[in-house]
Amino acid sequence: MEIFKATQVVKDYAGHRALDEVSLSVKDQSIFGLLGPNGAGKTTLIRIINQITAPDQGEIELFGRKLKASDIQHIGYLPEERGLYKKMKVGEQALYLAQLKGLSKHDALKGLKYWFEKFEIQPWWNKKVEELSKGMQQKIQFVITVVHKPKLLIFDEPFSGFDPINANLLKNEILNLKEQGATIIFSTHNMASVEEVCDHIALINRSKKILDGPIDDIKERYKQDIYEVETSAPHDVTAEFSRNGFQLIDYQLKGQIQRIKFQVVNETPANALLQHLMEKMEIRSFREVIPSMNEVFIQVVEQANPKKQAHA
């Protein structure tokens, strides 16, 4: 079931189109990666979902009906550029922001107590925000984002400013929230984390959506029939590859181990080569190289922006 759907959304700023007929749909209880270079229009889309700004054209649907003002209490938003009132006490501030999301004081206190205990940060309750480190403030902001148990969560670069331990803690909490039924829109430039947590992604470039789909499908779509084989005992195989219609991409020799990367050029199945190699040397490993999201991202964006590439 789709929890969120955008249809042909257009947003214009004076002389600049921030979103150009962007359509997206996010499945219930999934993690959706919203990717794209800086200035592509991700933040504009997120602001439209949060009703900070309204689209000029197109439809936004949440829970299967048109987005309405009261929906903001079902959305939790952690912006990329985030801050807190520096002079205000942590607990007081968390309570205030939770109440602004529509929680009663009682529910807000209960929810905050749960999260503060979970993160073991109760001692911060009466501290002023300016006394906390940046990482600590990020934790508070995460708590504030999720305390009202939103059905849709939007995280914009959630891991920036976290050390690896806390980033991992946060990642697990995000996966937990998904397990408990939340749907998450996740915007980041960190492709490793996209691969770890996302089920589905969309890539926005220069105001347009240029790629969309389940993450495994996309990687499958962008694989280039490249294989990597590792063998022991050096043996010159270069000639062997080109004779059989394979393109050698990379060859490395480290001690007794040689690592060969090659691409299938004609229709010859990779298995045929493997069989051939097995007769001559000992195979340590053989695998198809699936592109990382990082590679897909760079490839797709560079294809879409040929001019920019020439400049760089």
Place this chain on the structure above:
Amino acid sequence: MHKSFLILKREYLTRVRKKSFIIMTLLVPFLFAGFTILPAWLAMQDDEEQRTIGVYDATSQFDQRLENTDFTNFHPIQKAEFESIQQDIKSSKYYAVLHIPEDIVATSRARLLSDKQVTFDIKNMIGGKLENLIEADKKAVIIDESGIPDLEEKLAAARTRIQLETMKVDEKGSAVKSSTEIAMAVGYAAGFIIYMFVFIYGAMVMRGVMEEKTSRIVEVIISSVKPTQLMFGKIVGIGLVGLTQLVFWLILIFLIVSGLQVVLAPDQAELMQQSQNMMAANPQLQGAAQENAVLNIIDLVGNLNIPLILFSFLFYFLGGFLIYSSLMGAVGAAVDHEEEAQQLMLPVTIPLIFSIIILFPVVKNPEGALAFWASMVPLTSPVIMMVRVPYGVPMWELLLSMGILIVSIYGTIWVAGKIYRTGILMYGKKVNFKEIVKWLFYHN
């Protein structure tokens, strides 16, 4: 509405609980009292030091006739002693030495010698005594020559002093005693208070908006509430902080002033009480009682249209605050840095500063063209109309000014809201007026 209230509550409480607010609220009335009342009280204190003045009278006509006062004694000395004192004035036993020269009647000059600066009171007292003595001598000669023994009494009877009472006549023809001075004081004070509060609390709104923008908390908040709710809560919350401070100041100043009156001048308070009782008991004495300056002021203040003045004050206080704080809030939203804020603040505050500059001409001529137009233009009317109200302003002028202000507040809030909504999420862009005008045509 509930969320606006939450915002209002936060804006109000965080500011009212600040140490600086509490200190200012408590301290200013004491400073005010200290700077206005204490010097007056100290000046009133009698000088109780015993002093002896040596008098060397070259004419020998006056030294015996200088009468001692409670604290000052005059002691005639001879030429020799005077000369030796002149050599070494420091070790003499006299506070000062008065030298009356031979030709004092002709030149009207005498000298008072001392090793220290002689106090103002002593100088006046001695000068006055000498003047009286010489005048009396001269008068005696004139009376002798003219042959009219009661000349002095006759001249005294001829002396006249006019007291001009200003009366205001209303439509029904009944005249009320009015005082230009009181109206001026009340108008000036009220206008100035509005100016001060609008300036201080308008700037507070601006800084509050900037704080939210630069700390980047604003994006979190406006994903929960509408920007207009945030702005509304902030402006009203800070406005209430201003009102709270004003009310505290007025109460404290009243308490301190009345407290000091009782402590420092109990006689005067008693006197007032007495004369009031007398007035009540004996209506014929009323005229005489009104000579009492304090009672006179109370009487005249009572003749001002106090409910109208209070209502206008509250109206223009809030109106001025709303119109300026929404503009300053928009400035705060449009800029990234304090320096940029200063630049954009200037054009916003110019009308406010202008109204203080023209305050004095308006006070002097509250019916003039400048006063009229400045009390109609919405950016100057909060201060200028308030200055005019105590003098009595035609009702249609007051209503027109208030109407223009209300309409302008709506317009200003609309414009400011547009700028605010766009500016608050716009980072790293140097804004100018052209840019801001463009924002007005955005549809967010």
